[in-house]
Amino acid sequence: MARPVHRAIRPCVLLLLPLLLFVLGQASAKSKSKEKAATTYAAILTGDQMVPPVNTTAHGEVDLAVHQHEKSKDDFVSYNITLFQVSHLKEIDLRQAQQGQPGDKIAILWGPSDTGLNQEVNGQLKQGNLTKSSFEKGPMSKKDPNELMQRFNDNDVYVLVTTTDHPEGLLRGQVHRKNDTSSP
Known part of the structure; x- marks a missing residue:
């Protein structure tokens, strides 16, 4: 049966x-947390934005996108670094300060390399993501990508590119919204 x-x-x-x-x-x-539309930003990197200005033909761009989700723990910032005519690259980082002012380091985007990269950079260098754990020290310590987005919107973040020849900075660019044409 x-x-x-x-x-x-x-x-x-x-x-x-x-x-x-x-x-x-x-x-x-x-x-799963659903992603809202990403908000896009860019930093155009030039030597003349350094304080004092650096006379260089090197230049670049860092594109950033803040990806917000229904659950903030899933938020992150993606980035893409493109550089041209940059030799002996040591580090690329985000710093907090208004244009023309020195700032505190928020997060490292590339590096550091004590001896500098052995080849000249001419093109895309790196793509990556920043999460809450990327902000361990400095003014963003323990904060999430939404706080970074607010600082982007306040024009209070810049990208700094350092080399062995320019340890204080070769290139700098203030982060601004991609559709904002008022920034340099």
Whole structure:
């Protein structure tokens, strides 16, 4: 008698299994944090934004995007670094300060390299992400990417590129919204 019951259950299980997998998949999808539209920013890097200005043909751009989610713990900042005519690169970092002012380091985007990169950079250098754990020291310590976005909006963050020949900075660029044409 146990055998017929077993045979009767098998078709029911086979019919219900896809439904069960669908329901579990929907529950899993709902538990994942959904991303809102990313807000994009850029820093145009030149020597004339350094204080004092640096006479150089080197230049570059850092594109940033703040990715916000329904759950702020999932927020992050993605970035893409492109440089041209930069030799002996040591470090690229984000710093907090208004244009023309020195600032405190917020996060490292590339490096550091004590001896400097052995080749000239001409093109894309790195893509990466910053999360809350990227902000361990300085004015952003223990803060999340939403706080960084607010500082971007306040024109209170810049990118600094240092080399062995220019340890205080070869290039600098204030971070601004991509659709904002009022920034240099």
